[in-house]
Amino acid sequence: MTVTGVPADGRIGTPLLRKEDPPLLTGEARFVEDLVVPGALHAAVLRSPHANARIRSLDISGALASPGVVAAFTGADLREEWAQPLPCAWPVTADIKIPEHLPLAVEHVSYGGDAVAVVVGESREAAVDALDAVVVDYEPLPAVVDLQEALTDRVVVHESLGSNRCYTWSLIPDPAAVDSAFAEAAHVVKERYVQQRLIPNAMETRGVCVVPQPFGGDYTIYSATQIPHILKVMLGIVTGIPEQKLRVVAPWVGGGFGSKLNVYAEEALCLALARRLKRPVRWTEERIENAQATIQGRGMIQEIELAADRDGRVRAVRVNLLADMGAYLQLVTPGIPLLGAFLYHGVYDIPAYAFTCTGVFTTKTATDADRGAGRPEATYAIEPAMDALAHQLGLDPAEVRRRNFIATEKFPYSSAAGLVFDSGDYGPALDQALELAAYEATRKEQQDRRNAGANKRIGIGLSCYVEMCGLAPSRVLASLNYSAGGWEAATVRLMATGKVQVVTGSTPHGQGHETCWSQIVADRLGVDPDDVDVVSGDTALSPAGMDTYGSRSLSVGGVAVWQATEKVIAKARAIAAHQMEASEEDLELVGGSFQVKGTPSRSMAIQAVAFEAFTAHNLPDGMEPGLEAQVTYDPPNFTFPFGTHVAVVEVDSETGDVDLVRYVAVDDCGNQVNPMIVEGQVHGGVVQGIAQALYEEAVYDQDGNLRTSTLTDYLVPSAAEVPSFTLGHTVTPSPTNPMGVKGVGEAGTIASTPAVMNAVLDALAPLGVTALDMPASPQRVWEAVERAKKAAEGEER
Amino acid sequence: MRVSTTVNGRSYEHEIEPRLLLVYYLRDVLGLTGTKVGCDTSSCGACTVLVDGESVKSCTMLAAQADGCAMTTIEALAVDGALDPLQEAFHDNHALQCGFCTSGMVMAAMSIIREHPGLTEADVREGLEGNLCRCTGYHNIVKAVLAGAGRQAHPVGAAR
Numbered sequence A: 001m002t003v004t005g006v007p008a009d010g011r012i013g014t015p016l017l018r019k020e021d022p023p024l025l026t027g028e029a030r031f032v033e034d035l036v037v038p039g040a041l042h043a044a045v046l047r048s049p050h051a052n053a054r055i056r057s058l059d060i061s062g063a064l065a066s067p068g069v070v071a072a073f074t075g076a077d078l079r080e081e082w083a084q085p086l087p088c089a090w091p092v093t094a095d096i097k098i099p100e101h102l103p104l105a106v107e108h109v110s111y112g113g114d115a116v117a118v119v120v121g122e123s124r125e126a127a128v129d130a131l132d133a134v135v136v137d138y139e140p141l142p143a144v145v146d147l148q149e150a151l152t153d154r155v156v157v158h159e160s161l162g163s164n165r166c167y168t169w170s171l172i173p174d175p176a177a178v179d180s181a182f183a184e185a186a187h188v189v190k191e192r193y194v195q196q197r198l199i200p201n202a203m204e205t206r207g208v209c210v211v212p213q214p215f216g217g218d219y220t221i222y223s224a225t226q227i228p229h230i231l232k233v234m235l236g237i238v239t240g241i242p243e244q245k246l247r248v249v250a251p252w253v254g255g256g257f258g259s260k261l262n263v264y265a266e267e268a269l270c271l272a273l274a275r276r277l278k279r280p281v282r283w284t285e286e287r288i289e290n291a292q293a294t295i296q297g298r299g300m301i302q303e304i305e306l307a308a309d310r311d312g313r314v315r316a317v318r319v320n321l322l323a324d325m326g327a328y329l330q331l332v333t334p335g336i337p338l339l340g341a342f343l344y345h346g347v348y349d350i351p352a353y354a355f356t357c358t359g360v361f362t363t364k365t366a367t368d369a370d371r372g373a374g375r376p377e378a379t380y381a382i383e384p385a386m387d388a389l390a391h392q393l394g395l396d397p398a399e400v401r402r403r404n405f406i407a408t409e410k411f412p413y414s415s416a417a418g419l420v421f422d423s424g425d426y427g428p429a430l431d432q433a434l435e436l437a438a439y440e441a442t443r444k445e446q447q448d449r450r451n452a453g454a455n456k457r458i459g460i461g462l463s464c465y466v467e468m469c470g471l472a473p474s475r476v477l478a479s480l481n482y483s484a485g486g487w488e489a490a491t492v493r494l495m496a497t498g499k500v501q502v503v504t505g506s507t508p509h510g511q512g513h514e515t516c517w518s519q520i521v522a523d524r525l526g527v528d529p530d531d532v533d534v535v536s537g538d539t540a541l542s543p544a545g546m547d548t549y550g551s552r553s554l555s556v557g558g559v560a561v562w563q564a565t566e567k568v569i570a571k572a573r574a575i576a577a578h579q580m581e582a583s584e585e586d587l588e589l590v591g592g593s594f595q596v597k598g599t600p601s602r603s604m605a606i607q608a609v610a611f612e613a614f615t616a617h618n619l620p621d622g623m624e625p626g627l628e629a630q631v632t633y634d635p636p637n638f639t640f641p642f643g644t645h646v647a648v649v650e651v652d653s654e655t656g657d658v659d660l661v662r663y664v665a666v667d668d669c670g671n672q673v674n675p676m677i678v679e680g681q682v683h684g685g686v687v688q689g690i691a692q693a694l695y696e697e698a699v700y701d702q703d704g705n706l707r708t709s710t711l712t713d714y715l716v717p718s719a720a721e722v723p724s725f726t727l728g729h730t731v732t733p734s735p736t737n738p739m740g741v742k743g744v745g746e747a748g749t750i751a752s753t754p755a756v757m758n759a760v761l762d763a764l765a766p767l768g769v770t771a772l773d774m775p776a777s778p779q780r781v782w783e784a785v786e787r788a789k790k791a792a793e794g795e796e797r
Numbered sequence B: 001m002r003v004s005t006t007v008n009g010r011s012y013e014h015e016i017e018p019r020l021l022l023v024y025y026l027r028d029v030l031g032l033t034g035t036k037v038g039c040d041t042s043s044c045g046a047c048t049v050l051v052d053g054e055s056v057k058s059c060t061m062l063a064a065q066a067d068g069c070a071m072t073t074i075e076a077l078a079v080d081g082a083l084d085p086l087q088e089a090f091h092d093n094h095a096l097q098c099g100f101c102t103s104g105m106v107m108a109a110m111s112i113i114r115e116h117p118g119l120t121e122a123d124v125r126e127g128l129e130g131n132l133c134r135c136t137g138y139h140n141i142v143k144a145v146l147a148g149a150g151r152q153a154h155p156v157g158a159a160r
């Protein structure tokens, strides 16, 4: 079902090649680190080697005396720079504990990588070299690594908070219903899963460069960020610099995956240093700093229970999470589990629901949004649990799922967790995925190999997922205690020559906004997509925006572009009607021209209308000149994309090797603007999810040292580790927005981890293996097989 | 110390620090910022360039070692505004998203194509093992390299 080479005219639904590509393909595109800023100083950050320690003393005099060093500061030196600590914008409960998080720690470090001093040099080498000359006397304290251990408060990370318990948040709309469902259940499944910590590892590390204008008091902040708009607000709050004096520019940005959805110490530091030193200051993150000091993802222990009737219909789901916050709360750290909190029933019609999450502090890097953020965790809980239920009932995993799907006629569906799913049609996606995966034939091959006693066992894993994206209706965010709104802004402007400028508040870093927004506008106006220019990522040019995360760009930002275009058309129609002496109702916009219905010879091109709006010589009485419209769109609901993924693995029960031999993804993201880009998002997302299942893990030792801080220890898969994919799709438009779109940036990651893990367990089930932690490395698989063998021998004896 | 190099057909002579890495010579001294730095453990391949025709991770080599060498970076591929066929194949197959890995991927692919006359998907996947991409899942990169090698020209999208 791959998109074939149909000629793309740029209309919505066609695979228009990306407008972004040429500058990226030729090396012309400038990322932060590529910007040449004359006179810029370079900052280097000294980081704690201890997970938990008191700073007894800190001496920077050696660094100050080093060649090429201009300045050096401790946390105490810079204390007065901060009007507020670094922000946490999502205090999920009224009694949440929030530790003070300063860009440079003052008396105490709370994770390995916590910043304690900054050195500023004429060159990066000078600054980095001088870090060695800073003398810090630490009094090491015990690390808090394990989540259960953290809950005991034997060692408290932040003494001033008195406990490691950050918050407990619950969603139990009808406790009695849950209790009675479990009391009456014919089958109960009780599973425990561990979400290992992940390092997002965008290929471009973070970087920031602040250029001050000391006499005007203005600052331009170039940052490799997903969120220039939010960053501007927050840096104003942290440094006390009036917001109107700040301009944030996100130039070309090399991927984010949530890791650049944050307000980081180094961004605040460079701004404060530029203010102090009255010179441009830049900082470039090293990969090892990216592992330690950029947020990590996941980090949870999940308990999930299903109560099912005799036929395998699930009547209740109960979930208990322990979520690792890390040492500090970054921008949305505590809220990440809440993004999944409503989705632990997955695509199933489960009438009773209970969810509780406790956030806990450890002496590790803060967690925060990592591709999918909360929703991969939810899917990785419900989908393996559904397999466990199928196993218990002796049913095919596909059959159990089918029996429990939310029926198509129930949409819009009010879930027991309190959401309204906009639209869904789950059966056809499952059917298509099974067909593309040759499910029956593969099951037969699996059985044949089992019968033959082959070491290379086949496993088939299903994952039927639903996600909520399009973050977010502002009122819903308010009810979740989030400190901002979820709207997005767009301006569409026809210029004098009839060309179009689109200003978007949604900031791209690889998603293809420029292409897709051009398609939306070109489709509506009937112009060539090449005649559309898209401006983004600079708060001076695009002052209003809520940026890019949570698969929100199209279903919020794209819809804003659509609506602004519709407004422009409405005004253009009024001008055309006035000039053509026709009534507005008699005009239709066809192929870029307003035509009198039934008399196509009477027409006026949209470009001509734009020129009339520009000259303003002959506009309807009282109409403002110009042809542009601005829209701020607040979505009335989330959108709920869904689909089924199928993984086929070959597991060598002797060596523990897992080989992913086939992968099928059938996704439904509603109407597609550019199917080529949709497929690209799925491919990339799927590999990130596969990576969690099979390769990646941020490993901490008992002393809280991160053991996987380079790309040689942390296994980001290469092309050699993954196969090509078979993609399909169904289209169930969202009734929530006029475009019928949903979002697809995270779907692949959400769906693929459980598909792969279910496949691995499916291969090993006949050997008695019923549980396996991620990543399913050869070592782990081999050990699980050996354990199961021993247990079986024990039983026989 | 002094180095003389030929980069993208132009000759240069520079006084450099002995410890200067080739990637920083290209980026900071010559201003050729199309070559990227993504790690410090020679793992990511974002810095891949051609040195005397061979693909090399330019963070693993000192500028001093490139003395007398002829080098090609991503900036040299498109001529007079026309993309090289391999760049074209990346474009046609949507083989880039954020584009940060792209110059390294393209440069690595150039030498893979040259080294494998009957290029297969497995050759491409193995050949690109040292080049990481976090966005594309490699599917379309592999397609692009095969297409660029003149095999299996079946782009996912078509020219505008």
Ligand code: FES
Pocket (backbone or CB within 6 Å): B036, B037, B038, B039, B040, B041, B042, B043, B044, B045, B046, B047, B048, B057, B058, B059, B060
């Ligand atoms: S910069 Fe990563 S391999 Fe050279």
Ligand code: FES
Pocket (backbone or CB within 6 Å): A203, A254, A255, A510, B095, B096, B097, B098, B099, B100, B101, B102, B132, B133, B134, B135, B136
């Ligand atoms: S396109 Fe973003 S890392 Fe490859």
